[in-house]
Amino acid sequence: MGRTYLIKPDLDEDYPVIDYGKGVYLFDVAGKRYLDASSGAVTANIGHGVEEINEAMMEQAKKVSFVYRSQFTSKAAEKLAEKIALTMPGDLNWSFFVNSGSEATETAMKIAIQYWQEKGRPLKTKILSRWVSYHGITIGALSMSGHPARRSRFVPLLADFPVVSPPYCYRCPYNKNPRNCSYECAKELDVAFRRIGPESIAGFIAEPIVGAAGGAITPPKDYYKIIKEICEKHDILFIADEVMTGFGRTGTMLASEHWGIVPDIVSLGKGMGAGYAPIAATLVTERVMEPIRKGSKVIMSGHTLSANPQSSAVALSVLEYLEKNNVIDDVDAKGTYLKNLLEKLKIVFPFIGDVRGMGLLIGIEFVRNPKTKQSFASELNMTEKIVRAAKDVGLLLYPATAGEDGKSGDAIIISPPLIVTKREIEELVSLFKMALTKVKQELETEGVN
Ligand code: PMP
Numbered sequence: 408m409g410r411t412y413l414i415k416p417d418l419d420e421d422y423p424v425i426d427y428g429k430g431v432y433l434f435d436v437a438g439k440r441y442l443d444a445s446s447g448a449v450t451a452n453i454g455h456g457v458e459e460i461n462e463a464m465m466e467q468a469k470k471v472s473f474v475y476r477s478q479f480t481s482k483a484a485e486k487l488a489e490k491i492a493l494t495m496p497g498d499l500n501w502s503f504f505v506n507s508g509s510e511a512t513e514t515a516m517k518i519a520i521q522y523w524q525e526k527g528r529p530l531k532t533k534i535l536s537r538w539v540s541y542h543g544i545t546i547g548a549l550s551m552s553g554h555p556a557r558r559s560r561f562v563p564l565l566a567d568f569p570v571v572s573p574p575y576c577y578r579c580p581y582n583k584n585p586r587n588c589s590y591e592c593a594k595e596l597d598v599a600f601r602r603i604g605p606e607s608i609a610g611f612i613a614e615p616i617v618g619a620a621g622g623a624i625t626p627p628k629d630y631y632k633i634i635k636e637i638c639e640k641h642d643i644l645f646i647a648d649e650v651m652t653g654f655g656r657t658g659t660m661l662a663s664e665h666w667g668i669v670p671d672i673v674s675l676g677k678g679m680g681a682g683y684a685p686i687a688a689t690l691v692t693e694r695v696m697e698p699i700r701k702g703s704k705v706i707m708s709g710h711t712l713s714a715n716p717q718s719s720a721v722a723l724s725v726l727e728y729l730e731k732n733n734v735i736d737d738v739d740a741k742g743t744y745l746k747n748l749l750e751k752l753k754i755v756f757p758f759i760g761d762v763r764g765m766g767l768l769i770g771i772e773f774v775r776n777p778k779t780k781q782s783f784a785s786e787l788n789m790t791e792k793i794v795r796a797a798k799d800v801g802l803l804l805y806p807a808t809a810g811e812d813g814k815s816g817d818a819i820i821i822s823p824p825l826i827v828t829k830r831e832i833e834e835l836v837s838l839f840k841m842a843l844t845k846v847k848q849e850l851e852t853e854g855v856n
Pocket residue numbers: 448507508509510512541542543544614618619648649650651676677
């Protein structure tokens with residue numbers, strides 16, 4: 408491409424121009440085919456070019472695309488909220504629609520603070536979080552994100568909300584493993600709450616499975632049960648950031664369901680519109696809504712395009728598509744099949760340190776030495792090497808970081824659309840092997856062993 412005025416993620420990079428997409432594949436204008444093994448940014452959950460969604464979008468567009476939420480509601484938004492209430496676990500019955508994951512987590516933060524104000528406890532305003540986490544790019548969401556690399560430029564504007572360690576079993580800070588785990592990292596939360604003072608804390612936010620900041624870091628069995636108990640003991644709301652994990656990605660509607668917990672507030676995004684329209688949501692339980700409904704009756708947040716009928720119609724048809732085709736039912740089996748194939752690659756590529764995750768949210772951490780788990784030097788840009796080599800062979804991967812500082816530590820996420828077939832999973836793994844072979848050769852040429 409010649410000169411462009413589009414501000415791209417990397418201004419100097421020549422990004423391929425995509426022409427169209429179908430199922431798990433994207434095709435660029437030069438005719439190259441890409442297997443979308445990351446669903447973009449873990450977003451295109453039902454694949455590309457699904458006719459039903461496009462039709463639902465057209466139907467809505469023919470009627471009305473936009474109404475302003477302070478003047479009107481719409482059938483599409485009402486129906487979507489109703490369907491979400493019926494689909495979600497527990498009493499997560501209330502939906503506040505926004506347009507991005509960052510807005511959803513930021514809204515969650517505001518609702519938690521407002522809840523305590525309505526309950527006559529206005530000093531509860533902090534929303535604590537974990538290190539090795541990502542909750543969004545806006546200042547409030549970034550304040551909660553334990554991602555030093557993304558925080559660094561804006562430190563003076565950010566609150567110090569990340570306070571506890573993540574449940575990072577591959578590199579357990581307490582030198583335990585899932586078999587002899589004593590949940591020290593969960594218990595840290597109790598200590599942090601006491602130190603900071605529960606009277607100043609409104610909520611605690613966590614991604615059920617850490618995504619972009621860690622590469623599908625998955626907690627041990629009882630972790631969330633303990634976290635939820637600690638939150639309840641101290642009168643602190645538990646917020647699950649399910650922007651990446653929600654809408655079936657891990658084999659259940661919400662990942663929280665794997666651990667049998669119902670969070671007080673949930674943020675959703677990405678897979679909700681599945682890339683067909685920008686839409687996200689903050690879900691609120693009856694318990695949290697009650698004092699607001701009885702009190703000021705207004706949630707002090709919202710955006711011009713919140714609950715617009717166009718995006719609502721899309722999310723509704725995505726939800727119907729998932730249901731009609733029983734898409735979520737197969738996610739666990741497909742994920743297990745893919746994970747087993749990836750595990751086998753460890754023999755050929757010793758730099759595969761860890762394969763983790765649930766359902767079709769799979770993370771791979773790369774290490775220089777699998778025995779000592781020593782990471783590659785950050786100057787080597789191992790994640791970038793792998794993502795680039797994969798793109799060259801027509802495979803899209805999602806780069807994640809695995810380091811405490813959000814810079815070092817190499818990881819990727821493999822998260823194909825949930826409609827991926829067995830044959831496509833096999834093709835994915837074979838393309839991945841080609842990419843890793845290229846990287847292995849590069850490492851040898853550079854004298855890295
Ligand atoms: N929370 C989580 C868990 C995410 O993975 C992301 C996006 N990577 C966000 C929030 C922010 O979402 P968005 O990019 O749509 O603002």
